[in-house]
Amino acid sequence: DAGVTQSPTHLIKTRGQQVTLRCSPKSGHDTVSWYQQALGQGPQFIFQYYEEEERQRGNFPDRFSGHQFPNYSSELNVNALLLGDSALYLCASSLALAGYTDTQYFGPGTRLTVL
Amino acid sequence: SQQGEEDPQALSIQEGENATMNCSYKTSINNLQWYRQNSGRGLVHLILIRSNEREKHSGRLRVTLDTSKKSSSLLITASRAADTASYFCATAVIYNQGGKLIFGQGTELSVKP
Numbered sequence: 191d192a193g194v195t196q197s198p199t200h201l202i203k204t205r206g207q208q209v210t211l212r213c214s215p216k217s218g219h220d221t222v223s224w225y226q227q228a229l230g231q232g233p234q235f236i237f238q239y240y241e242e243e244e245r246q247r248g249n250f251p252d253r254f255s256g257h258q259f260p261n262y263s264s265e266l267n268v269n270a271l272l273l274g275d276s277a278l279y280l281c282a283s284s285l286a287l288a289g290y291t292d293t294q295y296f297g298p299g300t301r302l303t304v305l
Numbered sequence: 306s307q308q309g310e311e312d313p314q315a316l317s318i319q320e321g322e323n324a325t326m327n328c329s330y331k332t333s334i335n336n337l338q339w340y341r342q343n344s345g346r347g348l349v350h351l352i353l354i355r356s357n358e359r360e361k362h363s364g365r366l367r368v369t370l371d372t373s374k375k376s377s378s379l380l381i382t383a384s385r386a387a388d389t390a391s392y393f394c395a396t397a398v399i400y401n402q403g404g405k406l407i408f409g410q411g412t413e414l415s416v417k418p
Contacts, residue, residue: 245403
């Protein structure tokens with residue numbers, strides 16, 4: 191049973207560029223949430239997708255956008271990258287029927303470095 | 306912004322000792338969860354306690370929740386070197402549609418052999 195997978199593992203971009211991160215949820219899960227974790231901090235909620243719609247959003251600018259596909263996988267897009275966007279981006283999956291915030295299963299993360 | 310505050314920020318103990326981490330939060334919650342993270346990798350779910358529960362056990366882990374004080378604690382008994390990691394509490398807030406986890410800043414635990 192595959193857990194949550196994320197790609198790529200590491201990414202280096204320059205300021206102003208755009209990036210797309212990908213996530214495949216745990217088998218059987220239908221809800222995907224994205225978090226940003228800066229060095230030495232706890233993860234911060236970016237947004238959550240269920241039934242291909244953004245259901246909840248954290249305090250992040252519109253430069254952060256996402257998408258969920260019919261197979262429940264998800265993408266996180268960040269436009270006009272800033273140095274401050276350098277962080278570990280975590281994807282978490284869960285089952286809506288069990289409660290959107292019941293146990294969440296996290297992927298290994300994508301380490302984004304913006305130069 | 307982080308909802309939770311955890312203390313201590315760092316904790317260093319010897320193998321075999323118990324480790325206690327505390328978490329405080331600000332708003333009403335549906336449940337509170339504890340996660341572990343090794344060296345900046347993905348988070349591993351440890352235990353979930355619902356708002357109507359006061360104590361929960363899982364193996365060497367014991368979690369308490371005091372909703373009147375908006376606080377929780379995680380106790381790891383008989384710690385091992387392999388327990389060395391960062392530990393985060395996360396409060397679950399559920400809306401009409403969807404929900405989110407709000408994480409604290411974490412406690413960095415070091416268990417020396």
